[in-house]
Structures are given as C-alpha cells and as structure tokens.
Amino acid sequence: xxxxxxxxxNGHLAFFRHRNLIAQLVSQVxxxxxxxxxxxxxxxxxxxxxxxxxxxxxxxxxxxxxxxSAGLDGxxxxxxxxxxxxxxxxxxxxxxxxxxxxxxxxxxxxHDML
Numbered sequence: 001x002x003x004x005x006x007x008x009x010n011g012h013l014a015f016f017r018h019r020n021l022i023a024q025l026v027s028q029v030x031x032x033x034x035x036x037x038x039x040x041x042x043x044x045x046x047x048x049x050x051x052x053x054x055x056x057x058x059x060x061x062x063x064x065x066x067x068x069s070a071g072l073d074g075x076x077x078x079x080x081x082x083x084x085x086x087x088x089x090x091x092x093x094x095x096x097x098x099x100x101x102x103x104x105x106x107x108x109x110x111h112d113m114l
Contacts, residue, residue, distance in 0.1 A: 014113045015055045022047055059114060065107045072100045
C-alpha cells in the first residue's frame with residue numbers, strides 16, 4: 001500500500017488532502033471545449049465549497065462535543081470525590097466513565113480528519 005493511501009486510510013488530514021487530489025485529477029483531464037473546461041471548473045468549485053461546509057460543520061460539532069466532554073469530566077470528578085459517601089455515586093461513575101472514553105475516542109478520530 002502506498003504511503004498516501006495509508007495516510008488517507010488513517011483519516012489524517014482527509015479534508016486537506018481531498019483538494020489536492022481534485023486539483024491533480026483536474027490537471028490530468030484535458031477538456032476539448034471551452035464549455036467542458038467551464039463545467040469542470042464549476043464542478044471543482046462546488047466540490048470545494050461543499051468540502052468547506054463539511055469541514056466547518058465538523059469543526060463546530062467537535063467544539064460542541066469538547067464542551068460535552070468537559071462537562072462529563074466535571075461530573076466524573078464530582079462522582080469520584082463523592083464515591084466514598086454513597087454507592088450510587090460510584091455506580092454512576094462506573095456507568096459514565098466508559099461513555100466519556102468512547103466520546104473522547106470518537107471525537108479524536110473526527111478531529112484527526114481535520
């Protein structure tokens with residue numbers, strides 16, 4: 001497997017790489033007419049605009065999920081401090097801790113694509 005394919009497979013910087021790949025593809029296409037050139041330029045612009053929208057939406061969602069993660073951190077710290085006072089606190093901590101780890105892992109994977 002080529003290094004570029006492995007890089008894409010891992011998801012790292014996928015949004016940045018896609019523009020380079022589109023530009024490379026467009027440079028290899030030799031449209032015969034002015035109309036074909038215009039259509040390719042228009043399609044490329046639309047793809048890039050869509051990619052920008054996806055990236056911005058993803059970044060915004062990551063920011064919101066980071067806030068949720070921070071809130072869960074606070075709850076988990078409180079539950080940990082209170083766990084010696086009540087078994088219910090320990091039970092809630094045990095239920096929420098894996099969910100927090102799952103959230104952080106998923107968030108990290110999405111963030112790595114940006």
